[in-house]
Amino acid sequence: MTYSEAVEWLYAQTRAGAPRGLSRIRTLLQRLGHPEVAFPTVHVIGTNGKGSVVAYLEAAFKAAGERYGATTSPHLLDFRERIRTHLGLIPEAEVVHFVEWAQGQQFSEPVAFFDLTTALAFRHFAAVGISIAAIEAGVGGLLDATNVLPWVRATVLTNIGEDHLETLGGSLEGVARDKAGAVRTGVPVVTGAEGIGLEVIRAIAAERAAPLYVLSESGPLFDLPVQPSLQGRFQRQNARLAAAVLRLLGYDESTISTGLSTAQHPGRMQQLTYQGVPVVLDGAHNPPAARALVEELEGFHLVFGAFPRKDYRTILQTLLPKARSVRYTYAARGALRAEELLQAYPAPYFDHPLEALQHAVQSSQQDGSPVLVTGSLYLVGEMLRLLQGRAVDGLLTAESV
Incomplete structure (x- = not known):
């Protein structure tokens, strides 16, 4: 085995x-x-x-x-x-x-x-x-x-x-x-x-x-x-x-x-730079975590993915007032797909997390606001995995966790 x-x-x-x-x-x-x-x-x-x-x-x-x-x-x-x-x-x-x-x-x-x-x-x-x-x-x-x-x-x-x-x-x-x-x-x-x-x-x-x-x-x-x-x-x-x-x-x-x-704890307000754009990765997966997260940021371009067992509608409602743009992605196996997410709030959906990130980066390059990737630690983990081997400042590997 x-x-x-x-x-x-x-x-x-x-x-x-x-x-x-x-x-x-x-x-x-x-x-x-x-x-x-x-x-x-x-x-x-x-x-x-x-x-x-x-x-x-x-x-x-x-x-x-x-x-x-x-x-x-x-x-x-x-x-x-x-x-x-x-x-x-x-x-x-x-x-x-x-x-x-x-x-x-x-x-x-x-x-x-x-x-x-x-x-x-x-x-x-x-x-x-x-x-x-x-x-x-x-x-x-x-x-x-x-x-x-x-x-x-x-x-x-x-x-x-x-x-x-x-x-x-x-x-x-x-x-x-x-x-x-x-x-x-x-x-x-x-x-x-x-x-x-x-x-x-x-x-x-x-x-x-x-x-x-x-x-x-x-x-x-x-x-x-x-x-x-x-x-x-x-x-x-x-x-x-x-x-x-x-x-x-x-x-x-x-x-x-x-x-x-x-102390190190990746995936919690973790800050990276990707294609010259500040990116914040945070696994906020419930309403209290989302409320704490939005207090830290003035505005952001949101990449969101979540799971049906979570209160994703309330999480989104908490994030949206400071979101300057929104897009969804597939967090991981078993995560919400476009049809469920679009019922909560209309926004573009991307099957691949890196495509969603790239779309958010383009918005960020126009106004300088950071990209926020959140909704699930599984999404954060998948994004980190996909970014490995790319030119990213601030990336931690599994051995440094």
């Missing part, structure tokens, strides 16, 4: 309509000898900012000389970006070996992609012998595969917003209850949530005697000793959450400063 064949097999695995739950991941981990017990973790949950918080933590762990692990999703260029340690991305051979093992197993119910990827990450971390991990949850918290972790030293609940509403209870309160369901008894919780989300988190943390630390720009726990490396005003909140966790874990201020100032 080749690496690409192994990844394709992983992509094809679903729970086939079965309810969400932890039985599948527990079965996987039991058969692997429970690798999840081998390392402590920071569990990062929330609607937005999870990957950025992990990036800050990862950079700080590196600065401290830790043997660390980190998981984020989705990837941009290579599946292996989802599973990283101090040694780099998980080796291709290990992915292949795991898939061959999984294919030889008999399960009583279909095992989904995220269950398999989570089990692979935990097995890899145990084999490498990491000393700490920053783990990003997938969807929600209570029934997310990452909620089997037994040795959580801190929980981060970044925020509560409108995403996965149909899966997580149909309301912000339901989303908050699901995400806060991962709060552990006695384990510190750091959060940037507000409103009803914070009310729910506060109640659950109290029930479980979990110390709760709510983001405060004036609080010393959340102090920013340096300017965060990631772009956007919203990144200051993510950086404050990461700084608070690092202080609770006992890291010194020098390590915290290095982590905040050196």
Whole structure:
């Protein structure tokens, strides 16, 4: 089996309509000898900012000389970006070996992609012998595969917003209850949530005697000793959450400063230059992310692609007031096509992302406004892949993620 064949097999695995739950991941981990017990973790949950918080933590762990692990999703260029340690991305051979093992197993119910990827990450971390991990949850918290972790030293609940509403209870309160369901008894919780989300988190943390630390720009726990490396005003909140966790874990201020100032997280306000035109790539895939994004830009020429399971109409409505021109493209397999997108707002549609980018560049060359590529991290990843090998300033490769 080749690496690409192994990844394709992983992509094809679903729970086939079965309810969400932890039985599948527990079965996987039991058969692997429970690798999840081998390392402590920071569990990062929330609607937005999870990957950025992990990036800050990862950079700080590196600065401290830790043997660390980190998981984020989705990837941009290579599946292996989802599973990283101090040694780099998980080796291709290990992915292949795991898939061959999984294919030889008999399960009583279909095992989904995220269950398999989570089990692979935990097995890899145990084999490498990491000393700490920053783990990003997938969807929600209570029934997310990452909620089997037994040795959580801190929980981060970044925020509560409108995403996965149909899966997580149909309301912000339901989303908050699901995400806060991962709060552990006695384990510190750091959060940037507000409103009803914070009310729910506060109640659950109290029930479980979990110390709760709510983001405060004036609080010393959340102090920013340096300017965060990631772009956007919203990144200051993510950086404050990461700084608070690092202080609770006992890291010194020098390590915290290095982590905040050196973190990398491609695809989030990532700035490139293509054919002399500024291009911003951002994977904003829900309304809160879109609202944060538009606050950063005065005007832009929009390249938009999204998926039917997302609230793409609200995302578009958020982006359109500052969009000086609009065009759609096909984000990735399963993404929205022209007929659905044109019902939301009339604009040209391009099957190929580079054609859409080139069309936007022509508009940008007329007025100097940047091109914004957004709507999905899968679109951002595909655009980065297509731009590889072309004359692009500011392009990062998979190995630098």
